[in-house]
Amino acid sequence: MIVGKKYVASEIDSRYDAIVIGSGLGGLTTAALMANAGKKVLVLERHYTAGGFTHSFKRKGYEWDVGVHYIGEVHNPNSPLRRVFDVITDSQLQWAKMDDVYDKIIIKDTHYNFVAGAANFREELLKSFPDARQQIDAYLKHIRAATRSLPVHFGQRYLPRHLQGVVGGLVSRASGDYFSRTTKAVMADFIHDPKLASVLCGQWGDYGMPPAQSSFAMHAVVAQHYLGGANFPVGGASQIAHHIEPVIERAGGRVVVNAEVEQILIEGDRAIGVRMANGDEILCESVISAAGLYNTYGKLMPEEVGTRLKLAEKLTSLKPSVAHLGLYIGITGSAQELALEQANMWIYRGYDHDKELAKFLARPNTHFPLNYISFPSSKDPAWDSHYPGKSTVDVISLAPYEWFKPWENKPWNKRGADYEAFKAMLAEKLLADVYKHVPQVRGKVDYYELSTPLSTAHFNNCAQGQVYGLEHTPERFAQSWVKPHTPIKGLYLTGQDILFCGVASAMMAGAMTATTVLGAAALKVVPGFIAPQQAWPRSIPFISTKAKAEHTTKLAPPKPKQRAFTAKCLEVLDLTHDVKAFRFADASGDALDYQPGQFVTLALDIAGKKVFRSYTMSSTPTQAGYFELTVKRVDGGLVSNWLCDQLTVGASIAMTGPHGHFTCAPKPRKKVLFLSAGSGVTPMLSMARWLRDTANDADIVYFHCARTADDLIVPEEVAALVAENPRFVQHISLTRSRKKDKWRGLTGYLDAAMLAQIAPDFAEREVYSCGPTGFMAGSKAVFENAGFPMRRFHEESFGSTNSVDASGGTLCFANSGIEIACGGQQSILDLADQAGVTIASACRTGDCGECKVRKLSGDAPMANTAGLDAHAVEEGYVLTCVSFVSGKVRLAA
Numbered sequence: 001m002i003v004g005k006k007y008v009a010s011e012i013d014s015r016y017d018a019i020v021i022g023s024g025l026g027g028l029t030t031a032a033l034m035a036n037a038g039k040k041v042l043v044l045e046r047h048y049t050a051g052g053f054t055h056s057f058k059r060k061g062y063e064w065d066v067g068v069h070y071i072g073e074v075h076n077p078n079s080p081l082r083r084v085f086d087v088i089t090d091s092q093l094q095w096a097k098m099d100d101v102y103d104k105i106i107i108k109d110t111h112y113n114f115v116a117g118a119a120n121f122r123e124e125l126l127k128s129f130p131d132a133r134q135q136i137d138a139y140l141k142h143i144r145a146a147t148r149s150l151p152v153h154f155g156q157r158y159l160p161r162h163l164q165g166v167v168g169g170l171v172s173r174a175s176g177d178y179f180s181r182t183t184k185a186v187m188a189d190f191i192h193d194p195k196l197a198s199v200l201c202g203q204w205g206d207y208g209m210p211p212a213q214s215s216f217a218m219h220a221v222v223a224q225h226y227l228g229g230a231n232f233p234v235g236g237a238s239q240i241a242h243h244i245e246p247v248i249e250r251a252g253g254r255v256v257v258n259a260e261v262e263q264i265l266i267e268g269d270r271a272i273g274v275r276m277a278n279g280d281e282i283l284c285e286s287v288i289s290a291a292g293l294y295n296t297y298g299k300l301m302p303e304e305v306g307t308r309l310k311l312a313e314k315l316t317s318l319k320p321s322v323a324h325l326g327l328y329i330g331i332t333g334s335a336q337e338l339a340l341e342q343a344n345m346w347i348y349r350g351y352d353h354d355k356e357l358a359k360f361l362a363r364p365n366t367h368f369p370l371n372y373i374s375f376p377s378s379k380d381p382a383w384d385s386h387y388p389g390k391s392t393v394d395v396i397s398l399a400p401y402e403w404f405k406p407w408e409n410k411p412w413n414k415r416g417a418d419y420e421a422f423k424a425m426l427a428e429k430l431l432a433d434v435y436k437h438v439p440q441v442r443g444k445v446d447y448y449e450l451s452t453p454l455s456t457a458h459f460n461n462c463a464q465g466q467v468y469g470l471e472h473t474p475e476r477f478a479q480s481w482v483k484p485h486t487p488i489k490g491l492y493l494t495g496q497d498i499l500f501c502g503v504a505s506a507m508m509a510g511a512m513t514a515t516t517v518l519g520a521a522a523l524k525v526v527p528g529f530i531a532p533q534q535a536w537p538r539s540i541p542f543i544s545t546k547a548k549a550e551h552t553t554k555l556a557p558p559k560p561k562q563r564a565f566t567a568k569c570l571e572v573l574d575l576t577h578d579v580k581a582f583r584f585a586d587a588s589g590d591a592l593d594y595q596p597g598q599f600v601t602l603a604l605d606i607a608g609k610k611v612f613r614s615y616t617m618s619s620t621p622t623q624a625g626y627f628e629l630t631v632k633r634v635d636g637g638l639v640s641n642w643l644c645d646q647l648t649v650g651a652s653i654a655m656t657g658p659h660g661h662f663t664c665a666p667k668p669r670k671k672v673l674f675l676s677a678g679s680g681v682t683p684m685l686s687m688a689r690w691l692r693d694t695a696n697d698a699d700i701v702y703f704h705c706a707r708t709a710d711d712l713i714v715p716e717e718v719a720a721l722v723a724e725n726p727r728f729v730q731h732i733s734l735t736r737s738r739k740k741d742k743w744r745g746l747t748g749y750l751d752a753a754m755l756a757q758i759a760p761d762f763a764e765r766e767v768y769s770c771g772p773t774g775f776m777a778g779s780k781a782v783f784e785n786a787g788f789p790m791r792r793f794h795e796e797s798f799g800s801t802n803s804v805d806a807s808g809g810t811l812c813f814a815n816s817g818i819e820i821a822c823g824g825q826q827s828i829l830d831l832a833d834q835a836g837v838t839i840a841s842a843c844r845t846g847d848c849g850e851c852k853v854r855k856l857s858g859d860a861p862m863a864n865t866a867g868l869d870a871h872a873v874e875e876g877y878v879l880t881c882v883s884f885v886s887g888k889v890r891l892a893a
Helices: 025-036 080-088 118-128 133-148 150-158 161-174 183-188 194-200 216-227 238-250 293-298 303-308 311-315 353-362 401-407 417-437 453-460 503-524 638-646 678-694 715-724 752-758 773-785 828-835 870-874
Strands: 015-021 041-044 056-059 062-065 095-097 101-107 110-115 230-233 254-257 261-267 270-276 281-289 324-332 344-348 370-374 390-398 445-451 491-493 563-576 579-586 599-606 609-616 627-632 652-659 671-677 699-706 728-734 766-771 793-798 808-813 818-822 852-859 877-879 886-891
Touching (some): 015 270, 025 041, 025 080, 025 281, 062 324, 062 390, 080 503, 133 150, 133 183, 133 194, 133 216, 183 216, 238 254, 261 281, 303 311, 324 453, 344 417, 353 370, 370 417, 401 453, 417 445, 491 503, 579 638, 599 638, 609 638, 627 638, 627 678, 671 678, 678 699, 678 766, 715 728, 728 752, 752 773, 766 773, 773 793, 808 828, 818 828
Parallel strands (some): 015 041, 041 254, 101 344, 281 491, 671 699, 699 728
Antiparallel strands (some): 095 230, 101 110, 261 270, 270 281, 324 390, 344 370, 370 390, 563 579, 563 652, 579 627, 599 609, 599 652, 808 818, 852 877, 852 886
16 A cells, blocks of 8 residues: 655645654654644655555565564553554554464474463463463563653653753662663573573564663563554554544645655754755754654764764764565465464574574574564455455564675666575575475465565665664663754654664654654643553452552541441442442441442352452432442453342342542532543542532533443433533543444543543643543543643542562461462452451451551562551551562461
């Protein structure tokens, strides 16, 4: 697919808000986000099609993607990556989830599978390394920690130069030295089996450097990115640029191809535009280079400017990444007929990656240390409708650029018979590896074509044919000057060189640059991509989270006393196709005293197993006679499904409560903003109902996200609340609206533009937010990025409570004489329940303190300490409901 319009001078305007040089995903992302802010952006691409390494090409009735093989995280619609993709493509780009096995590491003909999900990943590796549980858990812990350190490491580069040196040491400590140490060095701290280390490094081809050379941060980003599974764009990689182009054009911009920039125009100390290879000059307010550091500072800069700013000297501290061969194969027969899997194959000659590469480079031959085989037609559900009865295979291997220097000055496609003969020999060697590992394609190869480093140099303007931009060594990440800002006003950088290599990284670099260029205007368009995804445990589906002390102030503590009681079900109401409301009363006849937004914890016996779950009351304490729980059925949800299927009128359930601090009582602010998604609506209903009864003049903006119109909970009652109070304004946004909904309202998740639309005075409001974790993270980031005083931002989140890193180990209940081995994901209270050790408990969220037990020895990190006073902490008590095991832990229980 060809993306972009051919350059015609008469069709180019005399001035633009911004010019982007290069149409890789970094440049396109920057352009699309700026276009969403109303900026008129011109994207100039020297190739015949836009997209950079996301473009595709066709030969002989087949189509191949050149640089997109799989992408992680985008199957989660609330992940930062997916949110940015949706914004820059107007949510038109669709994704197909790949099979659970996304990578196969094959070393000396032994196969190891990488399976989606941390637990699955671990269990699959344990089949080959049964004694390595602690090593694998430590590895997962460190890649998670390294990924979380990214904002700290890159954030310092936005500080004034005189402060960067001051905070440098602090940054290094905060980021765990993951950037400054190699993958091999970091992993040696906790991986003691060299074969296991080799397997875990089996994706090093994704960034082009073996363990002894690569920065561990680069490795961790790749490993964590795919850990949840992989995806492929429906219709192929070219769909990415195809759907971005209309976004840019909508604001008056253009994506133009066959448009080579010769030089960036500098006037004084400012960039003012570009000069094209044909001599045309185009002016703009900002120039954004997505052409890479080497091209920007080494080729596009006027010589006198480069000399004055010593840009060439800066470039000497950086080295290019690896060059490669790419074999594109067309095969007769569908992926189904040939049983071609979706998983990628990483094939290695030996377990010592660095040794094998060094041996290959010392005496270059065709015993490639790494071959990668991928089956794009198997991953794309739209493939068969376009190319029935055909399949494609991609093969990638390393190749020194020096092999091809004799032909580097000859034009593409005209390099002579000796060059073609050399290519043919290399292609046959790679085909032999394909036949070995995918024997069913032998005799069915219809067409193949080999690209070399000279192909990459020609089409992607990379002097050494480097595929990943700059090499990803610790030295590269020590260059704090590599960032969107440049020494020249009005000139900015974007693309993989300012962050990491890869499609996802290039896109996020584009978002970083757009934020840098737009300044405050970015709040209108850039989604919450910076907000870290909270890692919560799985034991409690509905919990109150504690924001960091520097950002929040505690709400008024709840006056009602927590207690244990038995509740009797009075009524069951069907609210939607998958939501029910249950009305309860204390079986003793006493009224339950609670504040709006608080929750109760249910103690249930399901299939002989004791289970605890917490649910917010959706009713208002002003309603006498009952309290109400609203429960949404969840696929695979043990408790929610049991309640919806089994609980009937007259049944009794043991409960404790009320718990929690998420409430606008007792003294609500005059102006409030409620944000909710899914069943996160429950505390909002409780507070809205309470405000109706106690403060009818409250100024309320109520925003709720639902998948479809059928998923809206009690819409009639909310409409009644609006009718009763002229200062109550409701906004609904559907994330999966259907034709039958005939929806004309808001769509998608909350972003800066939507916030400005629903509550232009949000800075004056007290904000309450509740919903799934992704919704929470995205909403919070919108407010943080807007400079909102976060002491007035209160949240209650669906998820679990394990925001700490715990490796697991051994848990000893000293008083009971019971000792168990355990992982680091279950709370000590859950482990006690399973072991038959009784520990009194109530809220199970760390708020009430009922489950505290004295720790005799060991490390048991807690996700929340609200239920402990200073004396209890000094005495060594832990809240067992939110504490986890790291190593050997002994408790007085």
